[in-house]
Amino acid sequence: MKGNSYFARKLHSLLGIIPLGGFIVVHGLANYQAFERGPEGFAKGVGLINGLPLLPLLEVVMIYLPLLFHGIYGLYVAYQSNSNTGRFKYGRNWAFTAQRITGVITFVFVFWHVYQTRLQVYMGKITHEELGSTMHHIASSPVFFALYVIGVLAAVFHFSNGLWAFLISWGITIGPKAQRVSSYICMGVFVIVSALFILSLVAFRGDEFNEVASAAIALLGNIG
Amino acid sequence: MxxxxxxxxxxxxxxxxxxxxxxxxxxxxxxxxxxxxxxxxxxxxxxxxxxxxxxxxxxxxxxxxxxxxxxxxxxxxxxxxxxxxxxxxxxxxxxxxxxxxxxxxxxxxxxxxxxNRERMFGALKKVKAWIPIDGTYDLGPGPRMAETKRQWAYELSKCMTCGVCLESCPNVNDRNSFIGPAAISQVRLFNAHPTGEMNKEERLEALMTDGGIEGCGNSQNCVRSCPKGIPLTTSIAAMNKDTTKHLFKKWLGM
CATH class of the missing domain: 3.10.20.30 (Beta-grasp domain)
Incomplete structure (x- = not known):
């Protein structure tokens, strides 16, 4: 790596929480509307996000660029580490290795998921109103459902454990007690955010999302 | 039998x-x-x-x-x-x-x-883990160190550069230039010293270069392996705080 790796690593740590960590939480809450309020609630959430001003610019600056930097530099960070969990069987050492493995899984998952959803909208194959039915088709397939659960758990673990490490890397939690307390809080974050995503995946399997889909297809058929 | x-x-x-x-x-x-x-x-x-x-x-x-x-x-x-x-x-x-x-x-x-543990001594040189008081005239007595501070600083001074923390660290390897936990803890020791403190920016800046403090991946094996029970992860986090503060002070020209 050219330049000073201190700044690159610091930026990598910051971007993982702001904006990417924040985005995961907002995304989880928006998806949860599918579980709490059904297709209308989810459509409202999607509509709210799509109603933001300067959306393409926000997406590029707040999501795609941070994601690319964090992802690609993260692969380099993972390449630079060994795993010695065989010799040092400590919880934190397992988390160190898991952070790198889940990072790579998340990297692949996020590309695939963005292709299946957001890029389809950009390519004009679906509209953002049809995202609910797109998700219904994905979640209804047992293989895709399992892969999504793995991808979501990896991403949320990576975020929660990364939050714990962020607090150390920026000098916020210093002593062992502060780090222990923050590890409990981050574990709580992992459980809650994972639940948001998994419950919404379960909700997407419901037939009501399919009905919306057929209604939309019928509507398109009428227009066509 | x-x-x-x-x-x-x-x-x-x-x-x-x-x-x-x-x-x-x-x-x-x-x-x-x-x-x-x-x-x-x-x-x-x-x-x-x-x-x-x-x-x-x-x-x-x-x-x-x-x-x-x-x-x-x-x-x-x-x-x-x-x-x-x-x-x-x-x-x-x-x-x-x-x-x-x-x-x-x-x-x-x-x-x-x-x-050959030479890389550890190289790391100590890199972070200037000493107090520069040599000169051509008597500098007089230095400032006093508070007893409460001396007690925790003494724990850090127990480091014998043995290399166990580097051996246990998953980020110390030939693909990574990380100097290891020992030298980072020595920066904390010398920056805590009332005379050593006068050159603390030099040591912090050394930690803010390639292979410096950014190399820590928080596996925390070092603190569990250190034979002298040195609170290495506390030292690393404290230096994370000091380098972060130094970074912002420099950007803001303070």
């Missing part, structure tokens, strides 16, 4: 050997007579006196490094039954047999169990 077996009680060693820095490592087994209160060093001394392998064939004596024999110099660090530690304080009675000895391969192996 029971008395005979007790009289011929032995200690088994499986030792990883390497003839030159470039040659391939191989293992040899040794079985030496047991004596009460043996440590790994006295076992190695016995092999040196009588270099016979367990099968009775002759071999060259095993090379190792040791000095103080009371766990304060760090020279005899090696991997004993999978864990890096000092051979002098590794008591045979408390070890599972056969006792497996390996060099700490994070460092270049010179021969058998002897390693």
């Amino acid at each position: 029971a008395e005979t077996t007790a009289a011929t009680k032995t200690v088994k060693f499986i030792i990883s050997r390497q003839d030159t820095p470039e040659s391939k490592p191989y293992t040899e087994e040794f079985e030496i007579p047991y004596r009460p209160n043996m440590n790994v060093i006295s076992g190695l001394m016995e092999i040196q006196r009588n270099p016979l392998k367990a099968d009775g064939t002759k071999t060259s004596p095993v090379c190792w490094d040791s000095n103080c024999l009371e766990e304060v110099c760090g020279a005899c660090s090696m991997v004993i039954n999978g864990k890096p530690r000092q051979a002098c304080s590794a008591l045979v009675d408390k070890l599972e047999q056969p006792i497996r000895l390996e060099p700490m391969r994070t460092f270049p192996v010179v021969r058998d169990l002897v390693i």
Whole structure:
């Protein structure tokens, strides 16, 4: 790596929480509307996000660029580490290795998921109103459902454990007690955010999302 | 019969050997007579006196490094039954047999169990782990250190540059330029000293370069492995705080 790796690593740590960590939480809450309020609630959430001003610019600056930097530099960070969990069987050492493995899984998952959803909208194959039915088709397939659960758990673990490490890397939690307390809080974050995503995946399997889909297809058929 | 077996009680060693820095490592087994209160060093001394392998064939004596024999110099660090530690304080009675000895391969192996820890001394030079008071005239007495501060700083001063924290760290390897936990903790020690504090920015800036504090991945193996119980992860987090503050102060021109 050219330049000073201190700044690159610091930026990598910051971007993982702001904006990417924040985005995961907002995304989880928006998806949860599918579980709490059904297709209308989810459509409202999607509509709210799509109603933001300067959306393409926000997406590029707040999501795609941070994601690319964090992802690609993260692969380099993972390449630079060994795993010695065989010799040092400590919880934190397992988390160190898991952070790198889940990072790579998340990297692949996020590309695939963005292709299946957001890029389809950009390519004009679906509209953002049809995202609910797109998700219904994905979640209804047992293989895709399992892969999504793995991808979501990896991403949320990576975020929660990364939050714990962020607090150390920026000098916020210093002593062992502060780090222990923050590890409990981050574990709580992992459980809650994972639940948001998994419950919404379960909700997407419901037939009501399919009905919306057929209604939309019928509507398109009428227009066509 | 029971008395005979007790009289011929032995200690088994499986030792990883390497003839030159470039040659391939191989293992040899040794079985030496047991004596009460043996440590790994006295076992190695016995092999040196009588270099016979367990099968009775002759071999060259095993090379190792040791000095103080009371766990304060760090020279005899090696991997004993999978864990890096000092051979002098590794008591045979408390070890599972056969006792497996390996060099700490994070460092270049010179021969058998002897390693070259030069990179650690290089790291201390990089972070300027000293207090510059040498000059052509008497600088007079320095500022006093508070007793409460001296007490925790003393814990950091116990570091003997043994290399166990680097051996346990997953980020100290040949793909990574990380200097390791020991030198970061020394920055905290010298920056805590009332006279050393006068040059604290120099040490922080050294930590803010390639292979500096950014190399820490928070596996926290170091603090669990340190034979002197130095709070290495607390030192790293404290230096994270100080380097972050220094970064913003520099950006804002303060």
